[in-house]
Amino acid sequence: MADPQAATATQLRNIEARTGQSFEALCRLIQASGLAKIGEQRSMLMQRLGLGYGDANTVALLAKAQAEAPATAGADPLAAIYAGPKAHLRALHEQLSAEIDKLGPHEKAPKKSYISLRRKKQFAMLGPATKEQLELGLNAKELPAAARLKSLPAGGMCQYSVRLSSAAEIDAELLGWVRTAFDAAG
Structure with missing residues (x-):
C-alpha cells in the first residue's frame, strides 16, 4: 500500500x-x-x-x-473540546480518563469533538454529549444489558454508549465495560 x-x-x-x-x-x-x-x-x-x-x-x-x-500547534486538545458551556465537564473527562489509564498502555487520539482511545484498534471514545453530559462510546461485541448502557446501531464506530453527569457514575460496572472493550482491542 x-x-x-x-x-x-x-x-x-x-x-x-x-x-x-x-x-x-x-x-x-x-x-x-x-x-x-x-x-x-x-x-x-x-x-x-x-x-x-x-x-x-x-x-x-x-x-x-x-x-x-x-x-x-501544541494546543491542549481538551481545551477546544471542552470550551464554553461544556468547560465544567472537563474535570469529569479527566477523572474517567485517569481510571482508564490504569488499565494499561493505550493511545489517545484527539478528534474535533472527542478523544479516541486506541490499542490495536479503537476501544472507546470520550467527549461531551451535551452541555451537561459526557459520553463514553464503547467498542465491544457483547456487554450485559444495563439501564444506563445504550446499544447503538450496527455499523457505527462503537456498539454501546454511556452518558455520565457525575464522578459517582464512574463505578465498577462502568469500568468493567471499559475493561471488556480495552481487552478486545488488543
Whole structure:
C-alpha cells in the first residue's frame, strides 16, 4: 500500500518544479489573493499557474493546513473540546480518563469533538454529549444489558454508549465495560 504522505510530498515537489515556485511562495500567493474559500483559491491557482485541478486543490488545502497549524500547534486538545458551556465537564473527562489509564498502555487520539482511545484498534471514545453530559462510546461485541448502557446501531464506530453527569457514575460496572472493550482491542 502506498504511503499517502509520501505521495503528497512527491506531488508537492513536482508542483514546485513545474511552477518554479516554492511551497512557501505558493502560500504567499494564496494569502495575497485575499481569497478565503478553497474552491476560489484552487481556481486562482489553475488560472494563474496553469495547474490541474488536483494539484491546485492540494496546494490550497496544504496552504490552509499550514496557516492553521501555528494556532493549534501544541494546543491542549481538551481545551477546544471542552470550551464554553461544556468547560465544567472537563474535570469529569479527566477523572474517567485517569481510571482508564490504569488499565494499561493505550493511545489517545484527539478528534474535533472527542478523544479516541486506541490499542490495536479503537476501544472507546470520550467527549461531551451535551452541555451537561459526557459520553463514553464503547467498542465491544457483547456487554450485559444495563439501564444506563445504550446499544447503538450496527455499523457505527462503537456498539454501546454511556452518558455520565457525575464522578459517582464512574463505578465498577462502568469500568468493567471499559475493561471488556480495552481487552478486545488488543
